[in-house]
Amino acid sequence: MQLRSARRSIDKVDKEIARLINRRAELALEVGRTKRKGYKEGEGAVYVPSREKEVLKNVISSKSILGEEALKNIYTEIISACRNLESPTKIAFLGPWATFTHQAAIKNFGSSGYFIPVASPREVLLEVESGRVDFGVVPVENSNEGSVNMTLDMLVETDLKICAEISLKIEQCFLVKDSKSKILRIYSHEHALAQCRNWRLRNYPEAEVIPVSSTAEAAKKVVKEDFAAAIAGEASAKIYDLYILHKGIQDSRENFTRFFVIGKILTKASGKDKTSLVFTVKDKVGALCNILGIFNKNDVNLAKIESRPTKKKAWEYIFFVDLKGHIEDENIAKTLESLKRSCVFVKSLGSYQKA
Numbered sequence: 001m002q003l004r005s006a007r008r009s010i011d012k013v014d015k016e017i018a019r020l021i022n023r024r025a026e027l028a029l030e031v032g033r034t035k036r037k038g039y040k041e042g043e044g045a046v047y048v049p050s051r052e053k054e055v056l057k058n059v060i061s062s063k064s065i066l067g068e069e070a071l072k073n074i075y076t077e078i079i080s081a082c083r084n085l086e087s088p089t090k091i092a093f094l095g096p097w098a099t100f101t102h103q104a105a106i107k108n109f110g111s112s113g114y115f116i117p118v119a120s121p122r123e124v125l126l127e128v129e130s131g132r133v134d135f136g137v138v139p140v141e142n143s144n145e146g147s148v149n150m151t152l153d154m155l156v157e158t159d160l161k162i163c164a165e166i167s168l169k170i171e172q173c174f175l176v177k178d179s180k181s182k183i184l185r186i187y188s189h190e191h192a193l194a195q196c197r198n199w200r201l202r203n204y205p206e207a208e209v210i211p212v213s214s215t216a217e218a219a220k221k222v223v224k225e226d227f228a229a230a231i232a233g234e235a236s237a238k239i240y241d242l243y244i245l246h247k248g249i250q251d252s253r254e255n256f257t258r259f260f261v262i263g264k265i266l267t268k269a270s271g272k273d274k275t276s277l278v279f280t281v282k283d284k285v286g287a288l289c290n291i292l293g294i295f296n297k298n299d300v301n302l303a304k305i306e307s308r309p310t311k312k313k314a315w316e317y318i319f320f321v322d323l324k325g326h327i328e329d330e331n332i333a334k335t336l337e338s339l340k341r342s343c344v345f346v347k348s349l350g351s352y353q354k355a
């Protein structure tokens with residue numbers, strides 16, 4: 001085929017795609033109107049994570065030479081624009097711009113909507129609680145460094161729900177303003193510093209290490225200071241116009257972070273769900289063992305268990321568990337009822353589709 005005629009064919013296909021996208025947007029608007037009419041508690045939400053996953057699955061099932069990832073990216077943006085047409089979504093995230101949390105938010109919501117950077121996971125949840133934003137995105141756990149304690153503590157304090165889980169592969173980079181300059185100080189978030197500890201000791205053993213509130217905040221410091229470097233993601237280099245001196249500097253190749261989308265909606269079962277619960281047990285011999293027996297008796301698969309101090313009484317702990325299944329599943333609902341009888345405190349943090 002000649003170049004000119006191939007391009008003409010592309011123009012024709014593009015017009016057809018744009019027409020179909022417009023038709024899709026009209027249908028989404030219609031869905032939005034229907035939801036508003038039949039609004040019942042938790043049912044009129046514009047953002048329906050399980051439906052979005054279903055749409056993506058449906059699209060990916062039609063094979064494309066572009067590959068799954070590309071198709072998913074294109075479609076995430078189409079859904080994002082349709083959702084935003086139904087009602088503009090406000091999303092707070094742990095900022096500033098270009099943090100890994102920002103990237104996780106875009107991976108989940110696409111780029112349409114209002115993204116609002118705030119200074120800590122605590123502030124993200126407070127923004128959602130106050131209703132100033134619809135959803136918040138917070139980091140919850142890194143595969144090498146463990147949990148983000150402030151996120152866990154805040155989930156206990158508020159009545160907000162986990163609506164979705166996002167998993168992001170983390171690639172850390174060494175960002176500088178001037179590639180020839182000496183490096184006296186290295187800034188980053190404490191998790192990122194820990195993820196790259198061995199690399200840093202091999203390459204910059206003398207440099208002072210300064211923890212800051214996020215990787216993107218570290219990049220912002222480097223813009224203003226000489227002889228400084230930041231450990232942050234590639235997105236920070238782009239936004240703050242820094243030079244990537246080294247890429248992929250994390251000590252472990254397998255470096256993932258889990259993020260939660262937090263909101264006020266309850267999500268429907270999708271068949272591939274997880275439920276997060278918190279509980280405290282009575283201070284007596286065998287109390288935790290009895291609780292674990294409840295999960296076992298109801299055939300509930302425990303994906304994770306972890307404890308944190310309650311901060312109310314010394315040496316008293318609150319347990320965080322992730323279960324396989326949805327709160328509406330019979331065995332999970334029964335488990336929750338039994339836990340309520342046996343624990344001092346128990347609360348569901350939400351059910352959400354596995355990332």
Ligand SMILES: O=C(O)C(=O)C[C@]1(C(=O)O)C=C[C@@H](O)C=C1
Pocket residue numbers: 028031032046047048049051052055078079080082083086
């Ligand atoms: O199906 C819906 O509930 C819609 O609002 C449509 C749509 C979509 O564009 O496919 C948009 C937003 C929702 O989060 C889920 C899906």
